[in-house]
Structure formats: structure tokens, C-alpha cells
Amino acid sequence: MTAKKSRTAKKPAAAKKKPAAKKKPAAKKKPAATKKKPAAQSEMDRLLKAADRIEETLQDMDLDDPELDLTLEDFEQVLREVLRIDPGNIATMIRLGEFFLDRAGAEDVALEFFGQASKLQPGDKKLAKLIKKAQAQLEENRDS
Numbered sequence: 750m751t752a753k754k755s756r757t758a759k760k761p762a763a764a765k766k767k768p769a770a771k772k773k774p775a776a777k778k779k780p781a782a783t784k785k786k787p788a789a790q791s792e793m794d795r796l797l798k799a800a801d802r803i804e805e806t807l808q809d810m811d812l813d814d815p816e817l818d819l820t821l822e823d824f825e826q827v828l829r830e831v832l833r834i835d836p837g838n839i840a841t842m843i844r845l846g847e848f849f850l851d852r853a854g855a856e857d858v859a860l861e862f863f864g865q866a867s868k869l870q871p872g873d874k875k876l877a878k879l880i881k882k883a884q885a886q887l888e889e890n891r892d893s
Contacts, residue, residue, distance in 0.1 A: 793834050800827045800844075824848065842866035846879060856887040 803824045846862035849855040
């Protein structure tokens with residue numbers, strides 16, 4: 750007689766049920782202030798790109814171009830908006846200072862922006878040179 754095979758076969762080990770995985774707790778919502786920072790950063794990035802495009806346009810414009818004044822105003826407005834979003838943006842303060850340094854008779858405004866940047870970044874050699882240049886131009890304009 751031959752031995753009968755059992756009709757109940759064992760389940761392979763892989764087919765056994767695994768214990769249910771533990772559910773991860775739902776992610777906590779970030780406070781509203783945290784959500785605004787990336788939006789402000791993306792807006793600032795957008796504005797800085799716009800400023801770069803305007804600056805490129807300005808470099809290609811002739812001094813007698815009728816659109817020059819409006820383009821200069823746009824450039825200033827964009828940079829001021831960056832400072833409104835990020836009042837401690839030293840690079841933008843310097844950029845605005847240089848912008849006004851290039852405008853005849855606006856050296857005092859340039860000095861204001863350079864001064865703000867210098868307070869946040871004391872000892873910066875580039876800023877010190879820009880401040881001296883603006884002061885020299887201001888004195889030169891007063892003398893003439």
C-alpha cells in the first residue's frame with residue numbers, strides 16, 4: 750500500500766498574512782506664517798527676474814528714447830517692492846543705491862540706501878567704496 754498524500758497542503762510562508770502596517774499620524778498643518786514665506790520668496794524671485802530684464806532693456810536703450818523715464822521708474826518700483834517684501838535684502842539696497850548714484854542729483858538717496866546696507870553689513874569694502882563715491886559726487890554737485 751502506498752501512503753496517501755494529505756489533501757491539506759501547507760501554505761507557503763509568503764502567503765501568510767502580514768500584520769497590518771501601523772498608520773502614520775496625519776501630518777500636522779503648518780502655521781499660516783510658514784505658508785506665506787514660500788509665496789513671498791517666489792514673489793521676490795519673480796520681482797528680481799523682472800528687475801534683471803528691465804536692467805537689460807535699459808542697457809539697450811538710447812538716452813533719447815521716449816520710454817527711458819518710464820523704464821527707469823519701473824526698475825526703481827520693482828526694486829522697492831523687493832525691499833518691501835524683504836526689508837533686510839542688502840543686495841537690493843546696494844542695487845538701488847547704485848541706481849540712484851547713476852542719476853544726477855540723486856546721490857543723497859543713494860547714500861541712504863548704502864547707509865542702510867552698511868548698518869546691516871558693517872565693514873563691507875564694496876559698500877565703503879560706494880559710500881565714498883556717492884559722497885564725492887554729492888560734494889562735487891554742491892560745488893558746481
